Amino acid sequence: MRIPWSLGKMNLRIVLMLFTSLVISTLFAVTNNAQADTSREQISLNGVWDFYPNGGATRYDITVPSYWDTSAGFGYPTSWNTLNYGVYKRNFTVPSSMTGKEIFLDLENIGPLSKVFVNGTQLATETDGYLMTRLPYKLDITPLAIVGGTNTLEVRVWGYYALPADAKDASGKSLYPIGVDNQSWGQGRGINDDVALVAYPKVFVSDTFVITDLKNNTSPSDDEITVKTTVTNATAISQTVTVTNSAQLVGGSTEKTFSDQTVTVAANSSQTVTWSAVPWTNAKYWWTHDPKLYNLNTSLTQSAVTIDSLVTRFGFRQFAVNTNYYQLNGIKTNLRGDALQFNWATGSGHGAAYSSSQSYANASIAEVKLTMDEWKTTYNVARTHIHGGIKQVYDYADEIGLLLIDETPYWQYHSVHSYTTDAMDHITKWVKQWVNARKNHASIVIWSGGNENWSSTSNNTTILHPTIAAAITSIDTSKPIIQDDFTTADQENHHYTGGYQIGWLNNSTMYGLYTNNSTKPKGEGEAYTPSGGWPTLNANGTYNATLAKDILNDNVVSQAVWHRAADRMTRAMRYAGFADIRYYANWIYAYEVTEDTLYPTWSDMTTPGLKPVAINRPVFNAYDSAKPAFIKSDSYEYTHNTYSPVAAFDKDGDKNNLIGASPLIFSGGTATTRTIIVYNDEQQDGTSVDVNWEAGYLNPGNGTYTSFQTGTFNVSVPYGNKVEQAISFTPPTGVSAQWLQLKLTAKKGTITKFQETNRLGALGSIPAAKMDVPASINVGVKNVTNSFQKHKLKIINKGGGLSTNWTVSGQGDWLGLTQSSGNLRGEREIYFTINTVGLAPNSSYSKTLTFSEAGGTSDTVTISFQTDGNPGTTSTSSVTLLSDDFESGSAAGWSTTGGTWGVITDGTKVYTQSNTTVGGATAFIGDSTWQHYSVSARLKADAFDAGNYAGIGVVARYVDSSNYYAFMYYKLTNTLKITKLAAGVASDVVTMPYTLNTGTWYDFKAVVNGATLELWVNGTKQLTGTDTTLTSGKIGMYAHRANAKFDNVSVAPIFGDDYESGSASSWATTGGTWSVVTDGTKVFNQSNNAAVSINAYSGLSTWQNYTVAAKVKADSFDAGNLAGLGLIARRVDANNYYTFMYYKSTNSLKILEVVGGTPTDLVTVPFTFTLGAWYDFKAVVNGSTLEFWVNGTKLLTTTDTSFTSGQIGLYSHRASSKFDNVSIY
Known part of the structure; x- marks a missing residue:
């Protein structure tokens, strides 16, 4: 041990006392998680602390406990997601009641590496003053504490990419355990568990x-x-x-x-x-x-x-090893579970798409317990993957009877860690402290020394593994020791047998793949992960092992299909008799997320545990009683049955249950024999198992089920073992196009332990295809801030055939679908969004969709929701792209094709086309880049030609005289219609009957928003259609063989806000101080020039190609000049978007991308920006092309493909910023 003499002026007595108390405390301090103090005074130091990113001078609030790199969950700046060094400070008072006692600072968990200072003096540890990752510490501060007075506390925390020089070896590798902090999915940085002051008696x-x-x-x-x-x-x-x-x-x-x-x-x-x-x-x-x-x-x-x-x-x-299996209390006990871990970030490969943002980094104690309660209904063991557990996991597992495999944070240790003598000394001390902390927990049955520390690295087998094992056994010899994906004396453990990532998935010889070890327990520590993507299907519905990560890919299997296929292989491993089966992170597929953001409130910040302030798309909800605690997915029952301790599986049924395989056809009158595998993995209720079976058939056309034969048998199955039993039944003759089913029920006495119904194949012939969708989906309360969320809609072919094409009708208006047609191969998940902008507040809405498949069947789903008080507004402000009332007496700027156009007086000045013999006359104006907008005009037809082949209307997305959309009245059929003219060929998109009177003024409005086209007449929306042929263009007036007049032409962006209402109700924000203020006119102001990388955002996540424009002004930047402001486009979430900005530090304009919270400049140019001056900023995103315009001049252009769609935003970074006249078009 080296005494850190360089830590400041400290007399020898204090140094010796600190080291004496360290030696004492390390003997006992880490056992506190398994025991409750009964006579010791304790004061919580949880709450709001001072925080200094990078040890700088700017102070921020931070909540202890929390993770600074989980910005969304706690409202921190997104730049902290990549922060690698931070300093915490606070004052605390030691009460006089602690006089004469030993006073300890209790720190439950800090990661990854830290030092602690009290009253300016660093606290000593046996690892050179460093506190190692994810360990509980009790540090003796008795010699330093001012009893009855104010004390200062400082905690310095380093991430892997900012490790101090003395924490690395000569090659730059870490001398201390840092877990997986070098990974984007690391375990989190900062003081992430409770901090307390604790007083003990002297003895x-x-x-x-x-x-x-x-x-x-x-x-x-x-x-x-x-x-x-x-x-x-x-x-x-x-x-x-x-x-x-x-x-x-x-x-x-x-x-x-x-x-x-x-x-x-x-x-x-x-x-x-x-x-x-x-x-x-x-x-x-x-x-x-x-x-x-x-x-x-x-x-x-x-x-x-x-x-x-x-x-x-x-x-x-x-819990002990007996030859090739484990025993709990002398009874054979098989481990069946998964990695209990929350580290799933939005967009990861794990979890119900588009993945949950829940993690240990934002899970409260109540949420963890809810998760474990539900987990225990299916699994009997959980592995704290890479030391992913928090202290409540262990206590609660003791209480509910969940077995735990507790694991060190050493994953692929060789990649960033050192093998030097000092490093191994730290490993030894870390392991001893860990085992001491957890050793009395009844739930912990195995110590896992690490994860994927492969034998191919010789230092692992000769140095790392022996060091870990020796440290464990120096404390505890009562539990087996394993290394996940390595063989030890207590287990042969493998990861991804058959190959990473999906191995033998969908293999037809599932029962011959896995073989057991005859001399020691065998385990599959990880198996079948979708981290690299999901399997796909060929166009004919057959299986393709090629993986795809894009869940919107029409060829990707459904998540339920994936999950059931992985569980099928678990059944194969179970049949082989593996003592330990744990696939990796598939448990989360048994649940759907709650499509909302929850905002927990906390009355007392000093209470134990994390206290997140926002959780987007939670899997488990412990906060809002109006929403379900969890939602079971379509694969839940199959998973639950796969892991059921007592089970009766149809051996042939599972074997033949392949993705993309044609069903077997059974003939009526011919007996079929099935082998039933009966398992008894309980430790209670005896070894006698009764199995009841029922054979029947289901009509997929009407859902009618018919039972035709039943039977029962009894078997004696020793604990932890299986028995196979044959049954036989004969389907009836004269039945065809039905699904043959077998229902199996296992009981012990009167207690039902298991029940499962399997489809065996087709009876007589394969049924015709049958479209099926849910009858209804209610997505709750929607508003402008959660309109980006994608909600799942599952389409199923309940009939036969591996492939049938499908279409859907009824969408549009506020309802957008990610897919409107496709190839249905068994199951397909598509997604929809709800655009609340322009809808009435606090109102209910519903829409019915009709799904049809090529065979002629169809089904309907009604989607409903309710707006709250903030649905968002459309362009009701004065923001316009163009307006003309012709009162100048001219039509300057307008161009025409055909007809006789001019400005005349009809009460007021109007624009007229007077030749009733000319067809398709148009007057057009505007910008060819306009994409999403509304064009409004008053129009009147004074006369149509005698043949009635005449019409009048407005034009949008005008490219040339042969390509545009016309929103019009057509006299011959007395209809309103939206017509597309493409390459000179006209076709109707949608029509409806309507009577238009000559000589009467009408208010026409055409809306083009992505693929959605709308025609409004006199304030009422009359038509909605979809078309993708034309994506941008000018606007126009249309007269077809009509004497027509037009007035008050206005073009508004699809979204616009000038804040003249005094409100910014359409905007959500991520930090900072936002408000509407007056600066000549009403503007949107962010006044905190210390706030880092914040934004206000609005719009839809489905917006793809568009222009966002606004007036921007900076009144001040922070003194450090690391400041800027600008616009955001294609915002996916707080960590993923494009920014078009001015940056003060380099006096430049830049287009940058923020991916996973990490900003990268795409292109820059020098620029002088004047405080107090207004600038017109415009960001254009069109395919991969990105453009930045300032004051009407394009100054930057580049290409990038990171983001294809997303919301708009206003960006402020350490700047007092103002924004006005925001529009998107």
Whole structure:
């Protein structure tokens, strides 16, 4: 150990006391997660602290605990997502009641590497002053604390990419465990768990360790318990105390007492007292189905006075290896689970598309418990992947009977870590502290030394693995030790047998693939992950192992199909008898996300645990009682059955259940024999299993089910084993085009343990295709801030055939679909969005879609929602792209094709076309780049030609005289119509009957918004259609064989805001101080020039190619000049968008992309920007082309393909900024 003499002026006495207290505290401090202090004063230091990014001078609020790199969950600047160094500060008071006691700073979890200072002095640790990642620490601050006064606390935290020089070896690799902080999906940075001040008596219980020994058998007659109690004496003289222990059933009475022992502990030292192999022949065991827990009550007495007491919770149980399987309390126990981890960020390859943003980084204690409750209904084991657990996971797993494989944070250690002697010393200390912290948890049954530390790296097998194993066994020899994806004495463990990432998925010989180990337990630690994408289907519906990550790809299998296919291979591993089966991160596919953002509120920030302020698309909802706690997906039941402890599987049914395979055809009158595999993986209710079966057939056309034969059998299945039994049935004759089904039910006595219905194939012949969609979908409350969310709509062919084409009608208006036609191959997931802009506040809306498939069947779904008070407004402001009332007496700027055009007086000045014999006369004006806008005009027909082949209207997206959309009245058919003229060929998009009177003025409005086309007449929307032929163009007036007049022409962007209403209700913000103020006119103001990388945003996530324009002004920048302002386009979320901005530090304009929170300049140009001056900024995104215009001049252009669609935004970075006249077109 090296004493850090360079840490400042510190007298020798304080140094020695700090190191003495360190040695004492490391013996006991890390055991606190399994015990509750009963006589120690504790003060929470949770709450709002001061935070200084990069150790700079600018102060920010930060909540402790939280992760600074989870900006969305806690409202922090997005730039912190890549921040690698930060300094926390706060003051605290040590109450006078702590006088004469040992005072400790309790830090539950800091990551990845940190140092702590109290009153300016660094606290010593046995790792050169560093606190290592994701460990609980109790640091003795007694020599430094000012009792009764104010103290200062400072915590410095480093991420991997900012490690200090003394934390790296000569090659630059880390000497300290940093977990996966070098990965974008790392475990989070900062003080991410509770901080408290704790006072102990001078002589106290510093550690307990309870070891229960059932002799690996089921008889309690030889059960024993060993208790080790460590007593610490922090005084300057020796102390003699009597140690008393007793065990009390939690919620019950004392069931075991131990003889008192008296011990004399030398000054400033610790001593362990042991009760070894004490018989206990009537203890209540801890089981997964009945997790009985005990409290070990330990007390210290001197002269008959109790001076300290401690409660340590434990379970009486034993988990051990027996040849090639595990035993819990002497009964064979197979592990069936997954990696319980929350590190799924939006856009990742894990979770219901488009993935959840929930993670341990924004999960409260209530949310974690809800997740574990639901998890326990399916799985019996969870692996804390790469040390992904938080302290409540262990406590709650003890209480609900969930087995845990607890893992170090060492993943592919060789990539960023050192193997030097110093590094291995840190590994040893980390592991010892970890095991000490968790050793009494009944739920932890296996220690996992790491993940994917492969034998191909010789340093792993010769240095790393032995170091970890030695450190574990120096503390605890009662549990097996594994290395995930490595073979140890206690398990042969593999990852992705058959190949990463999908291995043998969809293999028809599933039962011959996996083979068990005959001498030691075998495990599949990870299997079948979609991190590289999902399988695809060929056009004819057959399977294609090519992976695709784009969930909108029409060829990608549905998420339920993926999940069931992965579970099918779990059944294959289960059949092989693997002792440990855990695939990777597929559990989350059993649930759908809640398509909303939840905003929890917290009344007391000092209470334990994380307190997120925003969670987008949660999987588990512990906050809003108006929304479901969770939503089961279509694959939930198959997953639940796959992992059911007692199960009856149709062996042939699972074998033939392949993606993209034609169903088997069964003939009526011919017997079929099935092999039923019966499992008994419980430790209760005996070994006798009754299986009932029922064969029947389902008519996919009308859903009618007919049962034709039943049967039952009984088998004796030893715990942890399986038995196979044949059954036979004969389908009836004269039946065809039905689905043959087999229902299996397994019971123990009267208790139903399992039930599953499987489709075996077609009876007689393959049924015709049958379109099926949900009857209704209600997406709750929608507003302008959540309109970007994509909601899932599942299409299923419940009939036969591997492929049938489909179409949908009824969309448009506020409802947008990601796909309006496609190739339905079994199942398909498409998505829809709700555009609330322009809808009435606090109102209900619904729309019915009709889905049809090529075989002629159809089905309908009604989609409904309710707006809140902020649906967003359309261009009701004065923002316009063009207007003309012709009062000047001229039509300057207008061009015409055919007809006789001029300005005349008809009450007021109007624009007229007077020749009723000319067809298709147009007058046009505007910008050919306009894409999304509305064009309005008053129009009147004074006369049509005698043949009635005549019409009048307005034109949008005018390219030339042969290409445009006409929104018109047509006299011959007395209809309104939206007509497309493409390459000179006219075709109607949509029509409706309508009567238009000559000599009467009408208000016509045409809206073109992406593929959506609308015609409004006199304020009422009459027609909605979709077409993608023309994407941009000018506007025009249209007269076809008509004497027509036009007035008050106005072109408005599809979205516009001039803030003259005094409100910015259409905008959501990410930090800063936003408000509408007066600066000549009403403008949108962000006044905090210390706020970093913030934005206000609006619009739809489906907007693709458009122009966003606004007037911008900076009143001030921060003193550091690292400041700027501009516009945002194609905003996906707070971490992904394009910015078109001025940057003060370099005096330049730039187009940059922000991907995953990391900004990258795409193109820059020098530019002088004057404070207090208004500038016209315009950002153009068209395909891969990006343009930046200032004051009417294009100054930057580049290409990029990172984002194809997204919202618009206003960007402010350390600037007092103003924005006005925002428009998108």
